[in-house]
Amino acid sequence: METPEVDRYMKLVGPGEPAGELLRRYWMPIGVAAELTDENPTRFVRLLGEDLVLFKDLSGRVGLLADHCSHRGASLLYGRVEERGISCAYHGWLYDCDGNILETPPERNDAIMRSVKQTAYPVQELVGLHWAYLGPQPAPVIPHYDAWVRRDGHRKIFVQPVLDCNWLAAMENSMDPAHTSILHQRQGIENTTRGNIDRIAQFDFSMIPHGLMKKRVWKNGVVDEHPVLFPNVLRHAGETQIRVPIDDTHTQIYIVDFYPTPDGAEVDDEPEVEHIASFKEPADALHPFTRFDMHPEWLEAHKAQPQDHMAWETQGPMADRQNEHLSYSDQGIALYRKVLKENIEKVLAGEDPMAVERDPDHPIIDTNLDESIRVFQRDPGHGPEVVAIAGAGPFQWKEAGR
Numbered sequence: 001m002e003t004p005e006v007d008r009y010m011k012l013v014g015p016g017e018p019a020g021e022l023l024r025r026y027w028m029p030i031g032v033a034a035e036l037t038d039e040n041p042t043r044f045v046r047l048l049g050e051d052l053v054l055f056k057d058l059s060g061r062v063g064l065l066a067d068h069c070s071h072r073g074a075s076l077l078y079g080r081v082e083e084r085g086i087s088c089a090y091h092g093w094l095y096d097c098d099g100n101i102l103e104t105p106p107e108r109n110d111a112i113m114r115s116v117k118q119t120a121y122p123v124q125e126l127v128g129l130h131w132a133y134l135g136p137q138p139a140p141v142i143p144h145y146d147a148w149v150r151r152d153g154h155r156k157i158f159v160q161p162v163l164d165c166n167w168l169a170a171m172e173n174s175m176d177p178a179h180t181s182i183l184h185q186r187q188g189i190e191n192t193t194r195g196n197i198d199r200i201a202q203f204d205f206s207m208i209p210h211g212l213m214k215k216r217v218w219k220n221g222v223v224d225e226h227p228v229l230f231p232n233v234l235r236h237a238g239e240t241q242i243r244v245p246i247d248d249t250h251t252q253i254y255i256v257d258f259y260p261t262p263d264g265a266e267v268d269d270e271p272e273v274e275h276i277a278s279f280k281e282p283a284d285a286l287h288p289f290t291r292f293d294m295h296p297e298w299l300e301a302h303k304a305q306p307q308d309h310m311a312w313e314t315q316g317p318m319a320d321r322q323n324e325h326l327s328y329s330d331q332g333i334a335l336y337r338k339v340l341k342e343n344i345e346k347v348l349a350g351e352d353p354m355a356v357e358r359d360p361d362h363p364i365i366d367t368n369l370d371e372s373i374r375v376f377q378r379d380p381g382h383g384p385e386v387v388a389i390a391g392a393g394p395f396q397w398k399e400a401g402r
């Protein structure tokens with residue numbers, strides 16, 4: 001249970017908010033790079049509560065500017081891209097990718113061009129996604145996590161349906177391994193209250209340099225150990241789930257799946273991309289005015305996310321941590337909150353928080369990826385199908401959920 005002040009302190013993402021300032025120390029994916037095309041060169045982006053426009057100018061540079069034009073506020077989403085940047089559709093003020101004002105039609109207003117700047121943020125491309133950094137300069141680098149930078153595998157990106165709630169619900173869920181046995185239980189299981197939880201011997205949580213490790217030991221001897229990469233990434237089996245706060249009550253999750261080549265050969269192909277349809281009907285409504293598709297067929301397809309979205313969204317657009325009752329099995333959540341608070345304090349003290357990388361040449365960060373893939377062995381090149389569990393005895397992935 002948290003006080004209202006601490007609850008807000010941990011979850012609000014806007015500029016100036018404690019968690020918002022923490023989250024601004026990390027690069028966040030904002031869209032599929034291949035979808036910013038010459039035909040559709042502008043795209044609206046809401047990130048950490050800020051309304052922005054991503055664009056590609058005719059020189060091929062990619063910029064991210066505040067949505068409202070500095071002149072009188074029309075949206076740059078409708079701007080015309082040119083060689084030197086983007087020109088507001090309303091009166092033609094021309095901006096470059098750094099937010100400099102290059103022209104102010106119909107006149108040339110040097111005073112404005114010298115003194116006014118459109119808010120601009122840097123953009124990078126990695127694993128087929130555009131990433132943005134909204135924090136103070138100098139910007140760090142995107143951490144070289146093995147699942148993102150290793151060359152010996154193919155990747156696929158899943159753009160999840162927008163999650164209509166605060167990002168912290170998803171992150172707390174990632175430190176809550178007990179839920180997988182209950183929420184993601186199979187049809188026909190003998191005990192619907194306990195799911196398959198009694199097949200698990202123990203859970204453990206520990207700190208690692210870039211986040212928090214959770215360990216699940218099954219009674220049949222299988223050990224599943226995978227991390228939360230601080231602050232907002234779950235690395236599970238070959239996938240990373242990146243939870244990007246759109247604003248306080250919406251989250252965009254990108255899943256980057258990594259399929260190593262069987263012989264370790266390096267490849268250089270673009271990730272395949274799949275946009276996942278809504279898990280609820282109506283898609284744009286909130287609980288209780290919508291209904292999630294909890295059908296077990298989702299699990300047959302090895303997808304637990306519809307059930308997760310149900311659990312996260314029905315906690316409320318911003319879950320109320322003042323009326324919860326944490327139990328022993330919530331120790332991972334308590335640990336995540338402790339780490340979150342400690343790192344918010346670091347940012348407020350002017351220090352870099354956990355997992356901020358500044359060396360562009362830092363070595364690949366091992367997240368226990370090979371071992372996770374070994375436990376949940378996947379069929380490389382054939383999407384997210386789980387085909388076997390090496391050395392896993394009678395235990396099957398299908399019973400574990402995700």
Ligand code: FES
Binds near residue numbers: 071074093
């Ligand atoms: S509102 Fe953009 S140029 Fe006038």
Ligand SMILES: [Fe+2]
Binds near residue numbers: 179180183304
């Ligand atoms: Fe789950």
